[in-house]
Amino acid sequence: MKSTELHRDADGRPAPLRLLVLRPPGQSAVFHVTPERLAAAFARAGVEMREITVETRPDGDPAIADALVRADVLIGADVPTRLLGAARHLGLIQLSSAGIDHLLPLDWLPRHVALTTAKGVHGAKLREWAMMVFLMLHNQIPHFVTAQRRHGWERKLAPSVAGRRALIFGTGGIGRAIAAGAGQLGIEAVGVGRRGGPAAGFDAVLSPAEAETALGTADFVVLALPLTPATRGIADARFFGRMAPGAGFANFGRGDLVDQEALIAALDGGRLGGAVIDVTTPEPLPAGAALWDAPRLIVTPHVSADDPAGHVDRMLDILVENLRRRAAGLPLLNEVDRSHGY
Amino acid sequence: MKSTELHRDADGRPAPLRLLVLRPPGQSAVFHVTPERLAAAFARAGVEMREITVETRPDGDPAIADALVRADVLIGADVPTRLLGAARHLGLIQLSSAGIDHLLPLDWLPRHVALTTAKGVHGAKLREWAMMVFLMLHNQIPHFVTAQRRHGWERKLAPSVAGRRALIFGTGGIGRAIAAGAGQLGIEAVGVGRRGGPAAGFDAVLSPAEAETALGTADFVVLALPLTPATRGIADARFFGRMAPGAGFANFGRGDLVDQEALIAALDGGRLGGAVIDVTTPEPLPAGAALWDAPRLIVTPHVSADDPAGHVDRMLDILVENLRRRAAGLPLLNEVDRSHGY
Numbered sequence: 255m256k257s258t259e260l261h262r263d264a265d266g267r268p269a270p271l272r273l274l275v276l277r278p279p280g281q282s283a284v285f286h287v288t289p290e291r292l293a294a295a296f297a298r299a300g301v302e303m304r305e306i307t308v309e310t311r312p313d314g315d316p317a318i319a320d321a322l323v324r325a326d327v328l329i330g331a332d333v334p335t336r337l338l339g340a341a342r343h344l345g346l347i348q349l350s351s352a353g354i355d356h357l358l359p360l361d362w363l364p365r366h367v368a369l370t371t372a373k374g375v376h377g378a379k380l381r382e383w384a385m386m387v388f389l390m391l392h393n394q395i396p397h398f399v400t401a402q403r404r405h406g407w408e409r410k411l412a413p414s415v416a417g418r419r420a421l422i423f424g425t426g427g428i429g430r431a432i433a434a435g436a437g438q439l440g441i442e443a444v445g446v447g448r449r450g451g452p453a454a455g456f457d458a459v460l461s462p463a464e465a466e467t468a469l470g471t472a473d474f475v476v477l478a479l480p481l482t483p484a485t486r487g488i489a490d491a492r493f494f495g496r497m498a499p500g501a502g503f504a505n506f507g508r509g510d511l512v513d514q515e516a517l518i519a520a521l522d523g524g525r526l527g528g529a530v531i532d533v534t535t536p537e538p539l540p541a542g543a544a545l546w547d548a549p550r551l552i553v554t555p556h557v558s559a560d561d562p563a564g565h566v567d568r569m570l571d572i573l574v575e576n577l578r579r580r581a582a583g584l585p586l587l588n589e590v591d592r593s594h595g596y
Numbered sequence: 597m598k599s600t601e602l603h604r605d606a607d608g609r610p611a612p613l614r615l616l617v618l619r620p621p622g623q624s625a626v627f628h629v630t631p632e633r634l635a636a637a638f639a640r641a642g643v644e645m646r647e648i649t650v651e652t653r654p655d656g657d658p659a660i661a662d663a664l665v666r667a668d669v670l671i672g673a674d675v676p677t678r679l680l681g682a683a684r685h686l687g688l689i690q691l692s693s694a695g696i697d698h699l700l701p702l703d704w705l706p707r708h709v710a711l712t713t714a715k716g717v718h719g720a721k722l723r724e725w726a727m728m729v730f731l732m733l734h735n736q737i738p739h740f741v742t743a744q745r746r747h748g749w750e751r752k753l754a755p756s757v758a759g760r761r762a763l764i765f766g767t768g769g770i771g772r773a774i775a776a777g778a779g780q781l782g783i784e785a786v787g788v789g790r791r792g793g794p795a796a797g798f799d800a801v802l803s804p805a806e807a808e809t810a811l812g813t814a815d816f817v818v819l820a821l822p823l824t825p826a827t828r829g830i831a832d833a834r835f836f837g838r839m840a841p842g843a844g845f846a847n848f849g850r851g852d853l854v855d856q857e858a859l860i861a862a863l864d865g866g867r868l869g870g871a872v873i874d875v876t877t878p879e880p881l882p883a884g885a886a887l888w889d890a891p892r893l894i895v896t897p898h899v900s901a902d903d904p905a906g907h908v909d910r911m912l913d914i915l916v917e918n919l920r921r922r923a924a925g926l927p928l929l930n931e932v933d934r935s936h937g938y
Contacts, residue, residue, distance in 0.1 A: 389728035407880035538749035
């Protein structure tokens with residue numbers, strides 16, 4: 255297959271495909287979308303990459319306005335929403351992130367433009383990170399690290415983690431990777447999804463209403479939700495108060511899913527056995543934030559999903575597959591549902 | 597089978613079996629050897645427990661001297677070595693620990709008494725702990741925890757851990773559990789054993805001489821050695837200096853395997869990416885010890901192998917099996933080799 259078969263102009267004739275890549279300032283080179291990596295992704299898909307141009311601009315560059323007029327496809331972490339009116343060729347925006355909360359509401363998105371995410375590119379890394387977090391919570395590492403700060407040798411023993419129960423809010427790509435990590439350790443993975451019912455990789459999936467009572471039965475409660483008006487602040491004082499005493503908590507989603515003062519109170523008051531959070535509000539967390547010193551809490555700086563070795567390649571595989579699907583008139587992978595906002 | 601078939605007196609006649617259990621002061625009840633747990637272990641082995649008496653004494657109890665005169669089997673964490681001269685019926689000492697360094701040298705051990713350890717009872721828990729430690733080192737948790745102490749949001753990214761290499765010093769029960777954990781994560785497990793050569797669960801086993809050069813090729817270096825005159829202080833400045841820059845270090849063995857000042861220097865100097873140690877010298881580690889504040893070091897209080905739910909039961913399974921083997925004249929499980937001291 256030749257790349258010219260992937261794209262046609264307004265009159266239906268094969269046409270060159272113009273990609274515009276926006277690069278966040280200071281982005282590490284391991285995340286750069288380069289023509290070489292694009293060519294490799296086309297090669298993996300068996301597509302000969304011809305008549306494709308790649309233009310790369312840093313976010314905020316004034317030249318983006320002109321480049322958007324020509325672009326067929328936009329790739330980036332952020333979207334210059336106010337400039338899209340002039341992007342008359344644009345048909346596809348491929349985000350480098352799984353989440354789109356920084357782009358909500360989607361009222362800026364033209365009807366004829368598909369918005370697709372990098373959902374699912376984080377699989378292997380996230381699965382391992384989840385296994386690590388389950389084991390750290392189970393084996394009391396947040397407690398030991400807090401004891402170490404005060405030079406305390408304070409033993410707590412734990413048996414094997416097998417047979418424990420994790421309640422995982424969110425059954426999308428991130429939730430599924432977490433469930434896979436739980437499964438590898440013999441931990442029961444119970445998901446919480448909009449509708450409940452069975453889902454691949456989960457031992458069961460509950461509706462949000464059912465999850466209310468299940469909160470008290472879980473050894474680990476994990477957030478893997480997108481941030482939407484419905485999920486903002488879902489982990490509040492009432493939520494932590496329903497968790498089993500001594501249970502562990504983890505957040506893989508977004509900082510704003512959590513009422514951070516309620517989290518600190520649940521740790522201070524001894525309700526939670528420990529917590530490991532990879533996301534905070536705001537990010538970076540300022541040096542003066544109370545979260546840093548909360549007992550039995552480990553804060554990692556939003557790194558759980560970033561796999562420098564594989565992230566870009568897997569995102570480009572999604573992009574190339576979607577170019578093929580678009581040419582064939584098929585539904586796209588990871589296309590954002592405008593009504594749900596994720 | 598009846599328990600009376602397990603034991604015979606000096607004239608070869610079936611005789612009651614007398615067990616003496618020594619209990620360390622303050623030992624948690626989950627580790628208590630009780631008649632009920634013994635009966636359950638006999639039942640698991642298909643042996644009807646008859647004519648067995650169990651006497652339990654706290655370590656240091658003056659009544660131990662008399663009890664030892666009657667005992668056929670001694671079970672405990674420690675051994676009252678100076679009282680053994682009067683223990684004329686004693687044939688077997690079952691330790692509740694995997695290590696025997698606290699009992700070395702073995703010059704107190706009468707020729708006719710077999711000394712057996714609890715080696716291998718820690719399998720599942722240790723395998724999980726090892727997986728956790730590999731993932732923590734790989735994902736820079738020691739760095740993040742140190743950054744958290746100074747309220748620093750300091751990102752470091754890591755790909756999937758699969759394909760990394762662990763060099764595991766010690767190919768006994770603990771080393772094998774660690775290798776199994778590595779294998780579950782796709783980490784190459786290279787053992788270091790007295791003789792080198794293949795061993796179950798390891799991708800390769802090197803001799804100590806070969807390990808010298810292999811040190812620089814490992815992403816993780818793990819100690820799972822018994823403490824003997826030959827292994828004391830094995831991880832010294834030269835050892836850390838041969839490790840690859842940024843590699844991770846873990847100690848599952850005994851604190852005295854490590855020159856702690858050299859470890860602190862290797863962390864301070866940036867040679868090691870991070871370390872997680874579960875054993876220290878001395879234990880408990882005093883509040884004034886410099887180890888508590890070393891950068892990128894997590895100290896846990898000797899808990900990696902303690903599985904309160906399964907430890908005692910698995911040790912008693914070894915004991916019952918060894919009583920059967922002794923009655924049948926077969927080699928015992930976990931019998932200490934007097935010449936090697938482990």
